[in-house]
Amino acid sequence: MESIASENFIKTLYHFHHVQGKDTKPGSIARELGITSSAATDMARKLSLKKLIQYEKYKALKLTPSGEKMALNILRKHRLWETFLHQVLGLSMHEIHREAELLEHQTSDFLAEKISLYLGNPEKDPHGDPIPNAKGWVNNDDGSIPLAMAHVNHHYFISRLSGSDKEFFDFCHSSHLIIGSLIRVNKHYTINQMIEIEVNNTRLILNKVFAQMIHVKREKE
């Protein structure tokens, strides 16, 4: 069994690699986890001895197959908890991540199965992120793109809301931007990188930060 610190490190590395496609060195993980670079380097060397990551000085970190398996196991628990807390206990979108971030480390595979079963083996969490299955398989590429990349005059539906703070979700909720909402892209403002969309017959102007957090998918399929 790995420590909470190790699990968070591995999960963050997975996230940077698979979701953001970043070239991840210890410094990025350190920034994300709120620790110093030296602590992250230390941890990288330790996890490398356990064959969970590949580590070469000054090079980007990479998960080994067993490290990736571990990351997916934790991610599964994280997303199952988020789904459960939201659907069953009624926690809000901005509350679930915070709680799941802790619970994910104290959840046996046995308990994870019980939660999954109770929820009917869901495939997406409340943010629209895919839940890895018990064998550690997940499809990360569902064809959605950040709203910031969407084309003018095309229609999309919202597939993911990848934020964790209250303000973002308050804004989304009050603007009818929820998963499944249909939108149309009106215009990109190149100078300040804002984007104008139409949702529910209302025009809305979003800044780039939010337009990166909202992911959309073409209407087809």
Next chain:
Amino acid sequence: MESIASENFIKTLYHFHHVQGKDTKPGSIARELGITSSAATDMARKLSLKKLIQYEKYKALKLTPSGEKMALNILRKHRLWETFLHQVLGLSMHEIHREAELLEHQTSDFLAEKISLYLGNPEKDPHGDPIPNAKGWVNNDDGSIPLAMAHVNHHYFISRLSGSDKEFFDFCHSSHLIIGSLIRVNKHYTINQMIEIEVNNTRLILNKVFAQMIHVKREKE
């Protein structure tokens, strides 16, 4: 925020003092938690600096008021989780303690309230143990006694089953010994400390270990 090790220590001390009425020195806690006496002495001194326990060399340990408050906060989370895991997710009696023992340390007061609310603010957990309320109040003395202490020819109902292993609960279940079951005490065997009871028109002979784990209450009230 206290560490998992501190929380388990405090909770164990509370348990020994309030439930078993023991004169608790570091050694007992060490035995319970599977650590060495020296580790427990260390921890006792550290918690004493934080004013969570009273510690004097070679004397029994005692929780301070703030230590007791902390113990009750963790105990509340433990028992809420047990109730939730049993009632909602359908985990068996022998599975809930194991999982709750971990989850209790990663549960915010906020989440505990949500769980409590969802369950209808229960007052007892599946073992029949009282759940401290959000303010940290609990009634530990519900008038129940270990079956081993019960009087011959009296009728009782089962109020608590304080075990955590599968064999005990399998036995209880197959013998119709569940919380609320009505029983009658037939005889005490002084020589081997067995006890004979009648439940569901069946005579049953229990050894002392089980008779200590099963708590009963007089029919009245």
Next chain:
DNA sequence: AAACAAATTTAAGTATACTTAAAATAAAAA
């Protein structure tokens, strides 16, 4: 290509939570 800036690594040190082994003390037995 050299100089500068930024990031990473190493070195040294801290707090927590343990361990084993020895010393001190308390409790029980003779």
Next chain:
DNA sequence: TTTTTATTTTAAGTATACTTAAATTTGTTT
């Protein structure tokens, strides 16, 4: 009461997960 036994404490040491500060390496700019 003395001796023996059991328990508790102290001492010394380990692993984890961090810290700050200095050294090294890399990336960028001139």
